[in-house]
Amino acid sequence: MKRKKTLNLKDIIDILAETDIKTVPDLNHDGDDCYGLAEYDARLVSLQEGMSIQQRKYVLIHELFHMSDYLRGFDTDEEDTDERTNNLYRKLYGCDFEMM
Numbered sequence: 549m550k551r552k553k554t555l556n557l558k559d560i561i562d563i564l565a566e567t568d569i570k571t572v573p574d575l576n577h578d579g580d581d582c583y584g585l586a587e588y589d590a591r592l593v594s595l596q597e598g599m600s601i602q603q604r605k606y607v608l609i610h611e612l613f614h615m616s617d618y619l620r621g622f623d624t625d626e627e628d629t630d631e632r633t634n635n636l637y638r639k640l641y642g643c644d645f646e647m648m
């Protein structure tokens with residue numbers, strides 16, 4: 549299998565069928581604040597409470613790429629994940645995302 553360059557609707561349904569999404573206050577990873585977190589063993593994606601809808605969409609795409617890579621046996625690559633997230637966000641919404 550190859551790392552997915554983008555995610556189509558079937559890819560997303562396949563990921564969501566194995567993944568729970570939850571919103572949590574004070575989300576952090578090893579003590580560092582973060583907007584989103586994919587916990588692979590738990591098949592869980594957490595989103596920081598209080599983000600705008602645009603932020604949630606962007607962070608969700610990012611974490612779904614992480615989960616897709618994990619489910620397909622790939623290690624996390626943050627730079628590559630950011631690039632794919634930016635590309636898919638732009639494709640879906642017609643503009644670049646800017647995290648405020």
Ligand SMILES: [Zn+2]
Pocket residue numbers: 610614626629
């Ligand atoms: Zn990431």
